[in-house]
Amino acid sequence: MTFHHIGIETHDPEASIAFYEKLLHFKEFHRSRFMEETFIFLSNGNECLELICVEEASAQGSLHICFHIEAFEVFLKVLEMEQIAFLEGPYTLDNGWRTVFVQGPAGEIIEFLAEN
Template sequence: MHFHHIAIEVKDLETSAAFYQKYIGLQEERSFLFGGEKIIFLKADNFRLELISTTEQSSNNPSSMHMSFEVDSINEVAQHFNENGIFAIEGPYKLENGWETIFYQGPDNEVIEFMQIGGKADT
């Protein structure tokens, strides 16, 4: 068994797809209709994000799920988002095990975590 994808119901499919393409670097793998819902799969390496168009999610209720991406540099992530007027909702934090983490909010209130596990040290 291996991980295949994370799915998020979004209120504006095109806005969400553009956000994940621009800020996370995902590329559209395929889009289709299924059961009356428009779906877009975005992919980078072995990671897939399924965006499902819905009108039911309230824009006032944050998503109860989050997704996490491992990155080489928390500082580079923060700089990229800050330059585009998007600021962290939590962090950056340095955890007891040496990992560093920072959290952002996506266009449908989903929480996106970035973790620097090791290797490249931020200076």
């Protein structure tokens, strides 16, 4: 398992893109819609950010951490054996990625993602 991305909610995606491009040299590499939401992925070659477009950002903002996994179905069984409930998913995204969200022990949101 490896780190994949951090997801950040934004109500102004173009301002967020400009901020990360200018300061940290991130570039957009993928944009998609899923379940009425738009997701924009940015990369600087080493790190990946996911901008989650929302109508209104919460006062505190919202983040999640994502880990890349190799064997998605096997990992789902591990989560079930450990009695870790799914918050969302599992889903298959339009680019073929498989994803599921769980809640960590401190209330954090954790996404596990398998790419094609």
